Amino acid sequence: MKKFLSTLTLACLLGACANAPTAAPGATVDAHVAHARQLAGSDLGYLMRLCEPQPAERAKPDEKMDDYLRKLIAKPAPPAMQVFDNLYFVGGDWVSAWLLKTSEGFVLIDSLNNGQEAHEVIEGGMARLGLDPRGIRYIVVTHAHGDHYGGAAYLVRKYHPHVIASESDWNTMEGQLEFTSKLWDAPPARDITVRDDQVMTFGDTKLTFFVTTGHTLGTLSLLFDVRSHGQVHHALLWGGTSFNFGKDFSRLESYSANAERMATMAGKLPVDVLLSNHSGWDGSLVKMKALRADGAAAPNPFVTGPQPVIRSFQVMDECAQAQALRFGY
Template sequence: MSFGQSVPSRRALLAAAALLPLAGRPAEASAAAPESAQRYYDRAARLAGQDPVLRALVKALGPDLTMPTAKPLAPMRIFDDVAVLGTSFVQATALLTSRGVILIDAMGSPDDAEKIIIPGLRAVGADPAQIKYVVVAHGHDDHFGGAQLLADRYGARVLMSRADWDLVAAERPGNAPRRDLVIADGQKLTLGDTTVTFHHTPGHTPGTVSPIFPVRWKGRRHTAMLWGGTNPPAAIEGKRATLSSVLDFAATMRRAGVEVELNNHGGADHGLARIEELRADPTRTANPFIIGRARAQRFMKVMEVMLRGRIAQDQEAAGGQAPRRS
């Protein structure tokens, strides 16, 4: 197994582009009549059409989102080598490699690790003692809460971006796992037959990470991504950072040939319903998480347009001037 070196990011090149109007709209017209937030939201709805995955994303990125109540979620293998464990509110994703488990996120508490993650892995035929790495996609406690218990019990290494190690140390010092491995942008983690590539996608938090990795369905290999943090922060600077990350990651996905879309909050992308589709018919040939390359790009485009709408709404609320962080 290896923990590779970082590679340069394209985000700096895209940061300015993130604030430009959508392609095809003349710059002069945009300067004279800025797009309204509602026009962006309407455009996103048209892009989503009747696609339940994209419609769920529009709703999740809307300004009036209400977070769902957590309900039990039975553990489920959604690919030959990927299992989802958690609740209807937040999920951990287990990559079941030939040499052990890479766990992406660890839910909200040691109790969650004890009562949901550990028995959940056993239920899907995996040994929790084989958890080698716990990857924290972003530094909110509903994603890192069980990490230290898993590290203490099984010797798992905990990974997070430097910015979010700093975030949890400042904001959640009593609950945070002990600082361990740092995820650099573009870094690779190999365990057995699986290599995960990590990409910094700041916005939801300063150090949000979104991985790309191989999965298998009925023995056939596919390329998956897991978006690390969906709902943008209140500050307009955070929304702009999220938009830049979306543009950057969409290009990364295109180059990697991503055709599988995953999320650590399955309510944001129709993921919970897709899990139940698989549970209802485990012999089915089609996997609803394999959405194809074109639809994966459309997913990112819907996210882009919704974020542009959120930024426009902030500017409208400030009388046309972008509000600044206090």
């Protein structure tokens, strides 16, 4: 088996090894899972689903898959809310959509499954927050799966924002999709392409785009600043978490390497807010519930400090290594 790089040595140098023993070279599946569990501790348990065995074959579109998606989409969306001074949640129960406010308008990060959901959840959520959807200037598609690009074409027709994606995922959206569903609208037309480590400025706001290959061939993760209680925090939105690509060692290896890369950056900046585009992978629904209950004057539960961010990437790395071993690598 080709050895994956480990994040642990670097993270310990940054003071974030969480007293967890290293899963030694040549470790078993159980050892990697146990190490991930110890790293997850009591606060990151939602990430441990990533360590569960995954099928060797990619799911194929059928009525069963559509029924499953239909149930996920039908779950009542949480109330749209302001999470930071310049960041809003306007997503569903299952898949997230984040709205970043800049002096040049809004940057929408992902667009949900289809135009109907974009209308009801994104536009409806913005209306309830007193925000005008006509202010959406850009849509970032974090990766080429329909639950993230499905509402984009509807919003482009209505408000004419630009759409941003990576070259690899534009190619996927224009060619052979990895997954299809009757519940997903067609991908948007090719627009702006960003490369790895590219910085774009939107008025008073800078976004750095990282191509974090793994979940898809061109998954984008985003780094930007958020503000709360007069403080500026570095936020990283990890663009794709699960292993739903079947027995593909190159994807697992890339995933592991990018998890290590983001852990390095999280320690150096430091990154103290970690977000996802699915609420099940960042605990956002629980954090928003706490934010509503405690009020705006309370500490923001999304601000965790860098150590939980680093440990999150360590967990992802360990689970990727465990999955590679299950596949015989």
